[in-house]
Amino acid sequence: MTNPLPTLDSTPHTVRGACPHDCPDTCATLVTVENGRATRIQGDPDHPVTSGFLCAKVNRYLERTYHKDRLTTPLKRVGPKGSGQFAPATWDEALTDIAAKLNAIRTSAHGPESILPYSYAGTMGYVQSQSMDRRFFHLIGASKLDRTICATAGATGMQMTVGANLGADSEGVSESDLILLWGTNTLTSNPHLWPFVLQARAKGARVLCIDPIRTRTADQCDEWIAIRPGTDAALALGMMHVLFADGLQDDDYIAQYTLGGDALRERVREYPPARVAQITGLAEERIVALAREYGRAKAAFIRVNYGLQRHAGGGMAVRTIACLPAVTGHWRRPGGGVLLSSSANFQFNKQRLERPELSPAVRTINMIRLGEALNAPDAGVGGPPVQALIVYNSNPAAVAPDTNDVRRGLARDDLFTVVLEHFQTDTADWADWVLPATTQLEHWDVHFAYGHLYATLNQPAIAPMGEAKSNAEIFRLLAATMGLDHECLRDDDITLVKQALDTTGERMHGVTFDALLEHGWVRLNVPRPYLPYAEGGFTTPSGKCEFYSERMAQMGLDPLPAFTAPYEFPDIATELAAKYPLTLISSPRHQFLNSTFVNVESLRWNAQPEVMIHPVDAARRGIMNGARVTIANDRGGFTAIAQVTDAVRETVVWAPSIWWTKLAGDGENANATTSQRETDLGHGPVFYDNLVEVSAA
Numbered sequence: 122m123t124n125p126l127p128t129l130d131s132t133p134h135t136v137r138g139a140c141p142h143d144c145p146d147t148c149a150t151l152v153t154v155e156n157g158r159a160t161r162i163q164g165d166p167d168h169p170v171t172s173g174f175l176c177a178k179v180n181r182y183l184e185r186t187y188h189k190d191r192l193t194t195p196l197k198r199v200g201p202k203g204s205g206q207f208a209p210a211t212w213d214e215a216l217t218d219i220a221a222k223l224n225a226i227r228t229s230a231h232g233p234e235s236i237l238p239y240s241y242a243g244t245m246g247y248v249q250s251q252s253m254d255r256r257f258f259h260l261i262g263a264s265k266l267d268r269t270i271c272a273t274a275g276a277t278g279m280q281m282t283v284g285a286n287l288g289a290d291s292e293g294v295s296e297s298d299l300i301l302l303w304g305t306n307t308l309t310s311n312p313h314l315w316p317f318v319l320q321a322r323a324k325g326a327r328v329l330c331i332d333p334i335r336t337r338t339a340d341q342c343d344e345w346i347a348i349r350p351g352t353d354a355a356l357a358l359g360m361m362h363v364l365f366a367d368g369l370q371d372d373d374y375i376a377q378y379t380l381g382g383d384a385l386r387e388r389v390r391e392y393p394p395a396r397v398a399q400i401t402g403l404a405e406e407r408i409v410a411l412a413r414e415y416g417r418a419k420a421a422f423i424r425v426n427y428g429l430q431r432h433a434g435g436g437m438a439v440r441t442i443a444c445l446p447a448v449t450g451h452w453r454r455p456g457g458g459v460l461l462s463s464s465a466n467f468q469f470n471k472q473r474l475e476r477p478e479l480s481p482a483v484r485t486i487n488m489i490r491l492g493e494a495l496n497a498p499d500a501g502v503g504g505p506p507v508q509a510l511i512v513y514n515s516n517p518a519a520v521a522p523d524t525n526d527v528r529r530g531l532a533r534d535d536l537f538t539v540v541l542e543h544f545q546t547d548t549a550d551w552a553d554w555v556l557p558a559t560t561q562l563e564h565w566d567v568h569f570a571y572g573h574l575y576a577t578l579n580q581p582a583i584a585p586m587g588e589a590k591s592n593a594e595i596f597r598l599l600a601a602t603m604g605l606d607h608e609c610l611r612d613d614d615i616t617l618v619k620q621a622l623d624t625t626g627e628r629m630h631g632v633t634f635d636a637l638l639e640h641g642w643v644r645l646n647v648p649r650p651y652l653p654y655a656e657g658g659f660t661t662p663s664g665k666c667e668f669y670s671e672r673m674a675q676m677g678l679d680p681l682p683a684f685t686a687p688y689e690f691p692d693i694a695t696e697l698a699a700k701y702p703l704t705l706i707s708s709p710r711h712q713f714l715n716s717t718f719v720n721v722e723s724l725r726w727n728a729q730p731e732v733m734i735h736p737v738d739a740a741r742r743g744i745m746n747g748a749r750v751t752i753a754n755d756r757g758g759f760t761a762i763a764q765v766t767d768a769v770r771e772t773v774v775w776a777p778s779i780w781w782t783k784l785a786g787d788g789e790n791a792n793a794t795t796s797q798r799e800t801d802l803g804h805g806p807v808f809y810d811n812l813v814e815v816s817a818a
């Protein structure tokens with residue numbers, strides 16, 4: 122069952138790997154190992170997207186791996202819940218106790234559905250994030266988790282429009298003549314796109330950034346378009362209004378490859394630039410000029426990312442933007458189109474890995490409503506209360522919305538909580554058992570990507586630290602200790618990698634274990650240049666780009682692109698806005714990866730949480746640069762140091778995130794203020810649809 126361990130070779134050697142993090146770039150890494158110790162990590166210089174460099178964070182991956190606070194043995198809670206008091210224990214003790222508790226719970230009157238797995242993308246690897254864990258929970262009949270916390274609104278928006286979450290090839294950006302970075306902080310969250318942006322720019326392309334915040338990305342662009350949060354669909358509709366009015370549409374593309382062209386034309390008449398200016402806070406002339414520039418470009422590339430879909434109308438916003446290249450026919454040319462994600466290109470054998478057929482019919486709980494699920498007697502969706510929570514690859518006490526509600530749930534004395542982790546996170550502090558997990562340097566895995574078209578293998582470079590075990594191994598052991606018996610519970614990690622690759626998908630042709638072992642990464646079997654929708658080829662029910670979506674009509678939603686206001690839109694939620702007039706955006710801090718790396722000293726320095734506020738808003742509140750302020754609403758509040766700057770739109774404040782609450786000074790972070798409401802499509806979170814007030818602390 123154990124995997125072959127890396128050899129304790131005394132001559133330095135290099136091991137190929139994959140960055141495990143939740144980021145579009147999925148870098149191919151080279152790890153130098155000397156005497157069993159990793160001494161260097163670098164980006165593979167031969168990988169077309171990694172291009173030999175790693176980001177600020179992953180450059181510190183060795184520091185994180187060998188951090189003095191790494192968990193190296195199982196820990197049993199010895200103090201009151203949440204006190205953070207733990208004592209080391211053996212694996213035997215841990216497994217025996219956890220197995221007994223879970224068996225007792227699943228055979229109790231509450232039944233197995235009272236057990237809830239909670240995981241997200243601490244690692245994106247198939248083996249350590251969605252293989253043995255799924256089999257384990259399916260076989261015990263646990264509740265299922267709807268993993269919505271990041272991308273489902275936009276992904277569903279893409280599905281409704283082009284058929285799948287699949288867009289233009291990011292490497293095509295270098296061929297583009299106009300680049301719109303729309304709701305994406307590229308230099309922070311997807312930095313390996315930037316070299317392609319620079320190549321296009323060297324050939325004359327203009328680069329525009331549409332963001333309420335002048336991020337470091339916007340700073341590097343030719344223009345910053347400071348849109349009001351949550352109004353992107355209106356901007357896209359206004360652009361289409363102008364495109365049709367000026368005859369800049371591609372009639373041939375619309376006729377051949379789209380559905381509902383006339384209805385769309387009719388719809389966008391409702392969005393003249395004057396109205397759009399009012400909604401978006403942009404000047405009318407700016408909207409018209411943007412539309413004309415877009416319409417006249419030959420191959421405009423729209424890089425949308427997930428930031429803009431964290432609002433009530435997030436799904437519709439992505440859907441509406443995704444209509445643009447079908448109106449102008451930019452899909453036809455290299456460098457043209459829209460990219461949200463490349464994930465749907467990858468055809469790994471998820472069925473084989475996860476074995477969904479082993480699960481009885483059970484309820485599903487939305488991960489962004491964890492607070493409600495833990496606190497409601499019927500978990501908020503009917504059925505038994507949640508009695509056991511098994512957390513891995515996630516830090517919900519910091520990253521889930523409405524942390525006050527989440528903590529109330531985690532504090533329940535009758536809740537049995539197990540956390541698999543590298544570190545004693547905010548979530549681990551609430552556990553009954555903490556189990557030490559391996560990092561990417563210590564285990565096998567295989568990766569898709571959502572910002573490019575290369576599959577990557579991760580080989581272990583070093584032996585597990587202390588007594589750490591891979592997630593898959595932990596679930597195998599737990600299953601055995603609980604007395605579960607099924608052949609699929611015995612597959613080891615390498616077997617799981619091979620099962621993931623055992624697929625007949627045409628795009629996976631050539632993506633074999635041997636090829637990956639040799640090269641580290643393999644480009645999917647797609648042409649180059651890859652123009653997925655140059656001649657239609659949409660995977661919607663109609664086979665066309667669906668301006669009009671019958672599926673959305675059936676869901677009771679507007680079948681045509683439309684502007685859906687944020688829940689907490691000041692123009693509509695006027696009473697709330699009178700109390701809480703500022704919109705808080707809590708998007709990633711450059712040096713953190715969600716809440717990962719916050720405990721790495723060289724990335725946190727002595728920094729404290731900060732909040733950027735516009736000079737006009739600061740003056741109104743008597744807030745000076747450098748002052749400690751409270752950011753709060755009815756859900757909760759946190760403190761930060763004010764940075765008075767015109768890099769945010771008036772009435773918008775920015776708190777770079779996601780801080781570990783226990784390292785933030787006040788035990789809180791931005792999620793004290795965020796809500797558990799869901800987006801229009803995909804049941805996603807609305808982190809940035811969030812009105813607050815800022816005041817001197």
Ligand SMILES: Nc1nc2c(c(=O)[nH]1)N[C@H]1C(S)=C(S)[C@@H](COP(=O)(O)OP(=O)(O)OC[C@H]3O[C@@H](n4cnc5c(=O)[nH]c(N)nc54)[C@H](O)[C@@H]3O)O[C@H]1N2
Pocket residue numbers: 143144145271303304305306307309310311331332333334336348349350351352353426427428429430432706708709710711712713714715716778779809
């Ligand atoms: N360094 C670093 N890189 C990361 C991450 C990280 O935490 N740190 N996280 C990773 C993960 S999990 C993800 S999902 C991605 C996230 O990265 P992105 O997809 O880029 O999303 P965000 O950074 O959340 O938001 C991007 C930008 O959208 C802006 N924005 C917010 N609301 C709106 C709006 O309504 N309209 C428009 N036009 N813009 C808006 C924000 O101000 C922000 O600058 O990055 C990944 N990469």
Ligand SMILES: Nc1nc2c(c(=O)[nH]1)N[C@H]1C(S)=C(S)[C@@H](COP(=O)(O)OP(=O)(O)OC[C@H]3O[C@@H](n4cnc5c(=O)[nH]c(N)nc54)[C@H](O)[C@@H]3O)O[C@H]1N2
Pocket residue numbers: 143240241242243244249270271427513514515516517520521541542543544546558559560561592707708709714715716717778779791792795808
């Ligand atoms: N306010 C606000 N909240 C947000 C966001 C935001 O922009 N603003 N972003 C949201 C988004 S886009 C996302 S994707 C989520 C991210 O939420 P999460 O997926 O929970 O991401 P992290 O906070 O990075 O936590 C991942 C944890 O997994 C652990 N881990 C990593 N690898 C392994 C492993 O192999 N085994 C085990 N057992 N553990 C491992 C890491 O140590 C880390 O503590 O947060 C969301 N929350």
Ligand SMILES: [Mo]
Pocket residue numbers: 143270271272427
């Ligand atoms: Mo994410």
